[in-house]
Amino acid sequence: VNAAVDLFQRRGFVATGLNEITRHGRAPKGSLYFHFPGGKEQLASEAMVLAGARYGAMIRAVVDGASDTPAAINALARLMAAGLERSGFEVGCPVATTALEVAATSPAVAAAADAAFDGWQEVIADRMRRDGRSRHEASRRATLILAALEGALILARAKRSPRPLIDAAAELAELLS
Amino acid sequence: VNAAVDLFQRRGFVATGLNEITRHGRAPKGSLYFHFPGGKEQLASEAMVLAGARYGAMIRAVVDGASDTPAAINALARLMAAGLERSGFEVGCPVATTALEVAATSPAVAAAADAAFDGWQEVIADRMRRDGRSRHEASRRATLILAALEGALILARAKRSPRPLIDAAAELAELLS
């Protein structure tokens, strides 16, 4: 279920109860362990995969629609800021919170989160390769962009303000142009 | 107690039980509500403050010891990477995980986390102002640096590898030089 994606994104992995998820998704409780024999961890892993795909598609759309990389960065930041404000700063990255929470305790979920991050990074790197960057350069630069956006998103949620996100993106875009 | 700082850093806010904290800190259970009438939230707030001060001092030492900003960024990344590896990728940022978890539920703790972030950002900005940057430019650039490091730390923990941290820092340092 993708009710899990939404709730993990808002409250985090640990704070979200399975009951809450089934209620939110109007799914019966008993079926959960039929579809996800691995329990909450499996559910989280699949949520990471789904969120990775969905968010990845969104990132791709923005990145491909932008005229150049700096423009893409700013566009992404604006999009994330809009989502943040629309939800009252509840909805952040659908992967980051869970990734941090389970990094030390659940290797399987951490790996799924990592795969999602990798996918996004690859989307950005792909665009830069098409712009003529070398493979290695594109990869490193994409990592930086993704990291900066994720980090700025944390700062923005803590401050309950889109400023850090907008500022960091603007600065990074400027540096890259 | 600063046992809380350590545990929140490793497992996150929600996953850490009060029992665990008192055990880890060899403090009596009943005393907790005497010293922290606000309960877990107050404890977390004070943990954010303490971690902010400690981490801030460390950042200041590194930043002041570096020859220029790019060198400082790389030095910080190496330091964080070292801590990551030393702890088996358990110990990340003492504020970020908690900040994400409580962003939507506990304004007080979120504010404390924000204050910690602000302190760190100010340390970095301060250095750049001393290097002759304008107030506004220094602030934005410091936000970017902090965001990039925090974001890269997430990626690194998910991947259980210091690579994202080292790469993102190297790329950012290069852009800034």
Place this chain on the structure above:
Amino acid sequence: VNAAVDLFQRRGFVATGLNEITRHGRAPKGSLYFHFPGGKEQLASEAMVLAGARYGAMIRAVVDGASDTPAAINALARLMAAGLERSGFEVGCPVATTALEVAATSPAVAAAADAAFDGWQEVIADRMRRDGRSRHEASRRATLILAALEGALILARAKRSPRPLIDAAAELAELLS
């Protein structure tokens, strides 16, 4: 299925899940309620019947093969002790545990268990009648023998030692000779 017999014998009725039984018996889960519309109770009842027949045959073989009643008692005790030790004191009486667990809640299963006990008692009584005892005397004496063996089996499992079984049988055999 007689996978149920084995599992009820080891872990008891309540502690054995239907899933476990189907897995142990390589039977499909959904088929269970086709063959046993009465659910777990019916399964238990039939397990009692099957165990009663099987164990009864074994008792008959031992009893008929022994030279006299005291010898039969000792032989039975040795056989039970051997099964106990072979299984690490996991496998006791296939009926007693379930009988005790459901005595208060499931009359149907309790009746099936009672029938199994009656069958065994009859096997022993039959032998004694053939040895010339009166109907009434044989019945009472068989009840005592069965009770002593069942009771000693409990003591033996609790102590994880065949001693109570061997001792009680020896004492009873001596009294009867």
Place this chain on the structure above:
Amino acid sequence: VNAAVDLFQRRGFVATGLNEITRHGRAPKGSLYFHFPGGKEQLASEAMVLAGARYGAMIRAVVDGASDTPAAINALARLMAAGLERSGFEVGCPVATTALEVAATSPAVAAAADAAFDGWQEVIADRMRRDGRSRHEASRRATLILAALEGALILARAKRSPRPLIDAAAELAELLS
């Protein structure tokens, strides 16, 4: 709590929920894990101890009040039969059911059950030693008596009739006189 003794005695260990026990004993759930950090197993162990002591005292009273061993056996059987009938055959031995259920899964509880059995056996053996039996003879005979009573109790509960208990006791008493 001795509500546990009562419920384990009626329904068995596995079938009795902790909630049920706290409800039955009017104790709050949260307090349970303060007094019994070991959880259900510890509760069961202490229930075995308590039941062992209480039942042991009762056995001692009967045994000491009887004129000789055969009379004691019959008196015990009558007492057990009375308890059985009074409760609609719900209340059996407070130790046997649990002992059988946990024999394979919980060594600690099994040991506690064994200790209770040993205590009872010792009470009976003690009486016989005072009657002039040798140490070894008294011990073996006491084991037989205890086993026969426990076993007959199972048969009686399955049959929902005091007959097996009364008959087995009568037969054993006769053999001993």
Place this chain on the structure above:
DNA sequence: ACTTACGGGACGCCCCGTTCGT
């Protein structure tokens, strides 16, 4: 002033026994 011991609900995850729909 500070700590201990204890009481007290609420809920988390897991899994159970059962019944549809095919």
Place this chain on the structure above:
DNA sequence: ACGAACGGGGCGTCCCGTAAGT
């Protein structure tokens, strides 16, 4: 015959107060 669905509860433990003691 059987995969899928379905609630209900089990045990553990959490976060929080309070009454008594030092």
